[in-house]
Amino acid sequence: MGVVTGDGTVGKALTVLDQVAGIGRPVRMRELLETSEFPKPTLYRLLQTLTNQGMLTYNTEAQTYAPGIRLVRLAHVAWSQASLAPIARPHVDALAANLREAVHVAQIDNGQVVFVDKRQASTKFSTLAQAGQVAPAYCTGVGKAILAFLSEEDLEQALLQQAFHQYTPATHTSANTLRAELETIRAEGIAFDREEHAAGIISIAAPILTPSRRVVGSISIATATNRHSLEGLGKFRPALLECAQKIGAEAQSWQPPSLP
Amino acid sequence: MGVVTGDGTVGKALTVLDQVAGIGRPVRMRELLETSEFPKPTLYRLLQTLTNQGMLTYNTEAQTYAPGIRLVRLAHVAWSQASLAPIARPHVDALAANLREAVHVAQIDNGQVVFVDKRQASTKFSTLAQAGQVAPAYCTGVGKAILAFLSEEDLEQALLQQAFHQYTPATHTSANTLRAELETIRAEGIAFDREEHAAGIISIAAPILTPSRRVVGSISIATATNRHSLEGLGKFRPALLECAQKIGAEAQSWQPPSLP
DNA sequence: AACGACGTCTCATATAATGAGACAAAATAT
DNA sequence: ATATTTTGTCTCATTATATGAGACGTCGTT
Known part of the structure; x- marks a missing residue:
């Protein structure tokens, strides 16, 4: 219900993105893993992909993920049109x-x-x-x-x-x-x-x-x-x-x- | 430079998302195809995936794509944190x-x-x-x-x-x-x-x-x-x-x- | 020092994605 | 009215990407 599944890897990545965004604060991989439907290496790789793409940002000291600046860029376009x-x-x-x-x-x-x-x-x-x-x-x-x-x-x-x-x-x-x-x-x-x-x-x-x-x-x-x-x-x-x-x-x- | 390539299908989908967002107005597939690096069926399928996921929206009458409400939801989270x-x-x-x-x-x-x-x-x-x-x-x-x-x-x-x-x-x-x-x-x-x-x-x-x-x-x-x-x-x-x-x-x- | 927690990496296997070509419908030209 | 072109959509053999169990390394805790 809500988010459509069955869209392969893109769907999975967006599910992870939503999960990070939904926390509302920087979050560690361990905490995401607790409620994730994905096994640890899969979650890890999806987080890496999203971070490489700028959709998430990774704080190496705190080991936390948070929404990234590319999402901010997309944000304003979406907000003004959608x-x-x-x-x-x-x-x-x-x-x-x-x-x-x-x-x-x-x-x-x-x-x-x-x-x-x-x-x-x-x-x-x-x-x-x-x-x-x-x-x-x-x-x-x-x-x-x-x-x-x-x-x-x-x-x-x-x-x-x-x-x-x-x-x-x-x-x-x-x-x-x-x-x-x-x-x-x-x-x-x-x-x-x-x-x-x-x-x-x-x-x-x-x-x-x-x-x-x-x-x-x-x-x-x-x-x-x-x-x-x-x-x-x-x-x-x-x-x-x-x-x-x-x-x-x-x-x-x-x-x-x-x-x- | 800028957007990292080499992140498989997720990277491709985000490239398409950026392209639609960068136009700043609803856009037809044909116009996207003109500057896309992807062949027609690939672009078509990526647009379908993004639309199914709510990241884009498709106007069936005008046959145009535009940023979707899921992007708006992510937008605000990203804006406030990132x-x-x-x-x-x-x-x-x-x-x-x-x-x-x-x-x-x-x-x-x-x-x-x-x-x-x-x-x-x-x-x-x-x-x-x-x-x-x-x-x-x-x-x-x-x-x-x-x-x-x-x-x-x-x-x-x-x-x-x-x-x-x-x-x-x-x-x-x-x-x-x-x-x-x-x-x-x-x-x-x-x-x-x-x-x-x-x-x-x-x-x-x-x-x-x-x-x-x-x-x-x-x-x-x-x-x-x-x-x-x-x-x-x-x-x-x-x-x-x-x-x-x-x-x-x-x-x-x-x-x-x-x-x- | 030993153990546990957490993040990261490997690789045999499985799954997803690709894209040329075909097709259908609509738009345009004659 | 008919022919042609344009655009969007679908198929499927092939290719590329992704998976996830298990292992490993580092750091923190006991």
């Missing part, structure tokens, strides 16, 4: 200027949502470093906002890719209860995360729809329950919808990366 | 707030410089989309600022990687004239691009040195000759050095990706 963030950013900045909360931009990818940008009026917080974060679709505001507007076929496919793991008592644990809520989201144009993914975190989200009603992503305002209530978040609905509508208008010719 | 930008950004924002010009952050990669961030007080211009851009080291301010502070061994290696192509009459065309200027840069702590890479474009740059005098990158202020003179750029020297020093202090434990 994500909504360049189109969305000016609109999200305008929205965020009037808020104390952060505004997120997300897209769907293999049934998960990828946060591609986060903007906040305050510049205290590093933004891009938190982009690229992945979350489940079925229990996030941004995820449900996208699911609700997928085509019937894409929705069925996406529902098969949900784990329905119960993160909190509020989490959907079946496709059927989720379907019912998706109907409501379609009617109201807005999705809420009611502490479904993490206790104490709520959000309000709107889908980004092109003029031809194709869903390409979503935006959300997330906050902590000790800062806002759901009712309080509801007040952001008009501004959020307007912002999403403006992004959608510019995204008519933008093509989201298709599912593998 | 680039100086997260550390540098708050300092560069503070510097840029007082300027009309853009401030760039760069790192060295295989003898070239990679721009990893660009900040400007005005938000009119898309910033991140221009990061990831690569330029030669020998004829850019950021490049010369880094070269001047490399170890003897790393400098020799980097000089071998310079093409010394003459972009303008001001461009260095030999290692010897460059070495002389690197001495001056070391003495003054500042590098200038005197229309060496592009006519009409000048910049002032400072290396980012950790407390242990390791060069990890550089920052620069670039402008057009019809907006500033070199003398005018010289006035930014104290602020640029201070900004670089602050970044360097925080970068002591940060490890730049090592050369493959």
Whole structure:
């Protein structure tokens, strides 16, 4: 599920690359080996290949691997072409200027949502470093906002890719209860995360729809329950919808990366 | 030079990935084939593999390839770990707030410089989309600022990687004239691009040195000759050095990706 | 000094990839 | 309307690459 297997050595190398990238800090080969599907010499060789190619970097003193500068080079190209963030950013900045909360931009990818940008009026917080974060679709505001507007076929496919793991008592644990809520989201144009993914975190989200009603992503305002209530978040609905509508208008010719 | 060959199928796939990413817009297989080193079925299969893996996306209507969402996911991890930008950004924002010009952050990669961030007080211009851009080291301010502070061994290696192509009459065309200027840069702590890479474009740059005098990158202020003179750029020297020093202090434990 | 942990290397064997040529569909030229 | 060209896709005999058990070396721990 998710990452396609059966693509020979390239697939294996990318699996290793994902594993290193997923750790989020420099990591030794031994630690990678613990959860790797590959035997030690194979893992070693794949790490060597990726390092030689600049996709990973190796710290000889600490004996650790980390993402490499070639990945950074590819990163920016990918971000500017394959994500909504360049189109969305000016609109999200305008929205965020009037808020104390952060505004997120997300897209769907293999049934998960990828946060591609986060903007906040305050510049205290590093933004891009938190982009690229992945979350489940079925229990996030941004995820449900996208699911609700997928085509019937894409929705069925996406529902098969949900784990329905119960993160909190509020989490959907079946496709059927989720379907019912998706109907409501379609009617109201807005999705809420009611502490479904993490206790104490709520959000309000709107889908980004092109003029031809194709869903390409979503935006959300997330906050902590000790800062806002759901009712309080509801007040952001008009501004959020307007912002999403403006992004959608510019995204008519933008093509989201298709599912593998 | 630059990208290591001899890494089998993974190396080939990454070469194709770079080619698609380097185009900067969706591209058809035929166009890729024109400059590809691979025969048609090989290129076709590598493109299929990368698309299956989510590193590229394929638009069936336009029959074009473009970077895929999996690359975006990897992108953000790489950017936050493998680039100086997260550390540098708050300092560069503070510097840029007082300027009309853009401030760039760069790192060295295989003898070239990679721009990893660009900040400007005005938000009119898309910033991140221009990061990831690569330029030669020998004829850019950021490049010369880094070269001047490399170890003897790393400098020799980097000089071998310079093409010394003459972009303008001001461009260095030999290692010897460059070495002389690197001495001056070391003495003054500042590098200038005197229309060496592009006519009409000048910049002032400072290396980012950790407390242990390791060069990890550089920052620069670039402008057009019809907006500033070199003398005018010289006035930014104290602020640029201070900004670089602050970044360097925080970068002591940060490890730049090592050369493959 | 002995042992364990971890990274690195070897090579017989297995698997994956190659690329010329063929084919199909769409686009272009006549 | 028909012929030709272009482009993308597929096949398969052959070649090249990759595998992974076991061994080895270095470093850390006991």
